[in-house]
Amino acid sequence: MSTDDVDRGARGDDPRQEWQQWHEQRTAAVASSYGPLSLTGTYWLSDVPEGxxxxxxxxxxxxxxxVVLTAGAEDGITVDGKPLIGTVRLTADHAPIHESRVESAGRRLVVLRREGEWAVRDFDPESPARRAFRGIVATPYDEEWVRPGVFRPYAEDRHVRVENADGKERGLGLAGELVFDLHGAEHSLQVAVEADGTLWAVFADATSGRDSYRFRFLRPAAPAADGTVTVDFNRALLPPCAFAPHFICPFPPPGNTLDTAVAAGERRPAEG
Incomplete structure (x- = not known):
């Protein structure tokens, strides 16, 4: 189960119970063998020209x-479950981490491409971060944080450059605005539309960097035909880089820092 899948579960008659189940599933996904806690490094091949x-x-x-991978018997690498002795040509991995092609002693070596640059990610179930994980601090469900909203698509998709968690700027595609009322005032977030029609926002608020992580993700369901959509801040998510510093999460684009406090959803990893 991916950490993105568990935030889209069907709602039942008891939203508090549904939220609690979501929170437990989300925590289990983060703590899983190849969840975000297992990422021990992202290595850009341009930084290692010798390979x-x-x-x-x-x-x-x-x-x-x-990407061309060369290995000998001493490397202990398997590709598609078979030992690699020689050379194989690889493209970017898109499957779940535990299904990625390259493995070595239980570690998954995942091929990544961003804006034409290649990298290798090392996911290790024995990572120190995974062993030290104590859970996710999250605010209990409150129906006041469930707001009606409207998705207003742009006439054309927009692309902005935003800083990423590794200090580099990269492009972020935006398809429209999510408009909603909060604390008696209208607010909006620029959002992307995922392949399945669901929305994705990177946002900060007045709690960011103090009572919660410096920014968070929000993943509302696909809007209805008239653009209406439920905005549930109870399911605000910590980005992967909150659990491992080797992710390259995008920071909020201009305009996505709310001038009010969102004291809901996931706040920060629990301290040991």
Whole structure:
């Protein structure tokens, strides 16, 4: 189960019970063997022109639209479940982490591409972060944080450059605005539309960096035909980089920092 899937479960007659189930499933997904806590490094191949990544077996080289991986028996690498002795050409992984093609001693070595640059991610179930995990601090369900909203699509998709968690700027696609009332005032968030029609917002608010992580994600369901959509801040999510610093999460785009406090949803990882 991915950490994105558990925030879209069907709602029952008892929203508090539904939220509690969502929270438990979300915590289990984060703590799973190849959840975000297991990411121990993101290595850009442009930083290792010789092809050797410290602590990662094999030799990795970018070659146009593919990555060339070379390994010997001593590297202990398997590709598609078979030992690799020689060379294989790889493209970016899109499957769930536990189904990615390259494995070594239980670690999944995931090929990533962003804006033409190649990287290798090392997911290790024995990571220190996973062993130290104590849960997610989240505010209990409150129906006041469930707000009616409207999605207003742009005439054309927009692309903005935003800083990412690794300090680099990258493009972020935006398809429209999500408009809703909060604390008696109208607010809006710029959102992307996912392949399944659901929305995705990266936002901050007056609690960010103090009572909650510096920014969070919101993933409302697909809007109805008339654009109406439920905005449930009880299901505000911590981004993956809140659990492991090796993710490259985008920061909120301009206009997505709310001038009011959203004291709801996931707030921060629990401290040991």
């Amino acid at each position: 050797r990544i410290p602590a990662v077996p094999g030799e990795w080289r970018a070659d146009g639209d593919e």
